[in-house]
Amino acid sequence: MLDCVIVGGGPAGLNAALVLGRARRKVVLFDSNSPRNAVTHESHGFITRDGIKPSEFRKIAHHDIAKYPSVMIRNEKITDVKKKGMLFELVTEEGECIQAKKVILATGLKEIHPSVDNLMNYYGKSLFSCPYCDGWELKDLPLIVLTEFPHAFHFVKIVYNWSKDLIVCTNGHKVLTTEQKEVLQRKGIKVSEQKIKTLVGENGFLESVIFEDGQEVKRNGGFVTPQWIQASHLGQSLGCEINQLGGIITDELGRTNIEGVYAAGDTSVIAPSQVIIAAAEGSKAAIGVNTDLTQDEF
Incomplete structure (x- = not known):
C-alpha cells in the first residue's frame, strides 16, 4: 500500500516527492512527460538555478530523489482516479490499478493562446x-x-x-x-x-x-496573456473545488475540499507561474500529506 501517489512530474510534484522521501513515505510519482514549459529554453527566478534549462532541472531533481529508496518515478500517465472509502484507486494508461492513502495533484495547466x-x-x-x-x-x-x-x-x-x-x-x-x-x-x-x-x-x-x-x-x-485551464480532469472528477481563475482551491498545506486529495504548483496557483513557487507549493503539500498520515497513525 502506497502512502501517496503524486500525479505530475514538474517542479511541484518533484519537490513533493523529495520531501515525502525524506519523511520515509512510500511514494510513486507518475510523470507523463508532457510539461507546459517544453518550449522554454531557460527558467529564471529560482536562486542557485537562475537560467537553468527545464530538462537539466528535471535531471538534477531525479538525481536528488533517487537517494530516497521509498520513492519511485514512473513515466506513465494516470487516466482515472476514484476515492473508495479512505483509499484512492488510480488507473494508469496501461490499465494498471494503483492504491494509495493520499493523492497529490501536480498536473499543472494548459494554455489557450x-x-x-x-x-x-x-x-x-x-x-x-x-x-x-x-x-x-x-x-x-x-x-x-x-x-x-x-x-x-x-x-x-x-x-x-x-x-x-x-x-x-x-x-x-x-x-x-x-x-x-x-x-x-x-x-x-x-x-x-x-x-x-x-x-x-x-x-x-x-x-x-x-x-x-x-x-x-x-x-x-x-x-x-493566455487563458489557463487545468491540464488534467482528475481534480474535477474527484470533486475538487475550483476558483474563478481555474485553479484548485487549497488550504495552506495543499489540502483540497476532498479529504486525502492535495494540489500543488500551477494546478492550484495560477499566477505568477514560476518554478520556485511551484516547488514551494509541492513542499507544502508534501508536509500536509505527512502531517495527515501521521495524524491517521495516531
Missing part, C-alpha cells in the same frame, strides 16, 4: 507569458503585449517595469475601458484594438506585427 497566425513560432523564444520569468531578457526593447482578457490593464502596468516602449494589442477585443486607455496613453503606451493578421520574424525572434488594416509595427518581442 490568442488566435493569432503563427504565434507559436515565437512563443518561448521572443514571446512569453511571465514578465518575472523573462522580462530581464527583453528589457528596454520595443515590445508587444498581446492580450484578449480583462486583466490586461494590470498586466501592462507590470510589463512597463521592463520596457517603456510598449504597444498593447487586444486582437479585435474591447478589454480596456476608455479611462484605462487614457492612463496608458499618458504613459506613452500605445493601444491597438485592431485584429492582428500575422507576426513576422525569423528563427522564433519577432521583428514586426502586421494588422488586418495593413499597418505594420516593428517589435522585438513581448508578452502574451
Whole structure:
C-alpha cells in the first residue's frame, strides 16, 4: 500500500516527492512527460538555478530523489482516479490499478493562446507569458503585449517595469475601458484594438506585427496573456473545488475540499507561474500529506 501517489512530474510534484522521501513515505510519482514549459529554453527566478534549462532541472531533481529508496518515478500517465472509502484507486494508461492513502495533484495547466497566425513560432523564444520569468531578457526593447482578457490593464502596468516602449494589442477585443486607455496613453503606451493578421520574424525572434488594416509595427518581442485551464480532469472528477481563475482551491498545506486529495504548483496557483513557487507549493503539500498520515497513525 502506497502512502501517496503524486500525479505530475514538474517542479511541484518533484519537490513533493523529495520531501515525502525524506519523511520515509512510500511514494510513486507518475510523470507523463508532457510539461507546459517544453518550449522554454531557460527558467529564471529560482536562486542557485537562475537560467537553468527545464530538462537539466528535471535531471538534477531525479538525481536528488533517487537517494530516497521509498520513492519511485514512473513515466506513465494516470487516466482515472476514484476515492473508495479512505483509499484512492488510480488507473494508469496501461490499465494498471494503483492504491494509495493520499493523492497529490501536480498536473499543472494548459494554455489557450490568442488566435493569432503563427504565434507559436515565437512563443518561448521572443514571446512569453511571465514578465518575472523573462522580462530581464527583453528589457528596454520595443515590445508587444498581446492580450484578449480583462486583466490586461494590470498586466501592462507590470510589463512597463521592463520596457517603456510598449504597444498593447487586444486582437479585435474591447478589454480596456476608455479611462484605462487614457492612463496608458499618458504613459506613452500605445493601444491597438485592431485584429492582428500575422507576426513576422525569423528563427522564433519577432521583428514586426502586421494588422488586418495593413499597418505594420516593428517589435522585438513581448508578452502574451493566455487563458489557463487545468491540464488534467482528475481534480474535477474527484470533486475538487475550483476558483474563478481555474485553479484548485487549497488550504495552506495543499489540502483540497476532498479529504486525502492535495494540489500543488500551477494546478492550484495560477499566477505568477514560476518554478520556485511551484516547488514551494509541492513542499507544502508534501508536509500536509505527512502531517495527515501521521495524524491517521495516531
